[in-house]
Amino acid sequence: MSYEFCKIYVRADSVDVVRRVLPAESSLDVLRNDDRLPLERSGDDFVRWPVLVEAEPGDEDPATVVRLVTRVLEILWRHGYEAVASCDFEDELPYAGGIARLRRPPGSQGAGRGEWRRAAQQCRE
Structure with a gap:
């Protein structure tokens, strides 16, 4: 698994x-x-969203890379932007x-850590 780019x-x-x-x-x-x-036309087709953030942490250890990308996602979500990582x-x-x-x-209030893991699994099925 590569942690060099996201x-x-x-x-x-x-x-x-x-x-x-x-x-x-x-x-x-x-x-x-x-x-x-x-x-207005991009909808949920995230690969067509207008802005792209590229993270290239180089030689950082995997845990540091995960923390960096998590931090970026959480900042974007907190500011009201939809954001999806591809890595x-x-x-x-x-x-x-x-x-x-x-x-x-629709109408859900979000998910805790265990809930997002179950949701992610459902997305893969």
Whole structure:
């Protein structure tokens, strides 16, 4: 399993708004997604969301990489952005990297750690 790279797709209006909420980390690049659709048309098709955060932590140990990506996801979610990580270690991230947040039943209030693991498993089935 590789911990060297992770893409985080963000449903946001622009690269600038995402840059403003994230910490200044040398291992993070905030870019316009070349495969994006207009925000209003992208829906849950996260690979078409307008903004892409690329995390390339280099030689960091796996636990540090997981903490970094978790921190980025939680910051984005706290600021009201939908975000989904695409990487080899999604199953080690909250809400299976964010995909389980998209698949929550309407009206649900979120999930605890055990619940997101069950939701992630259901997404894989």
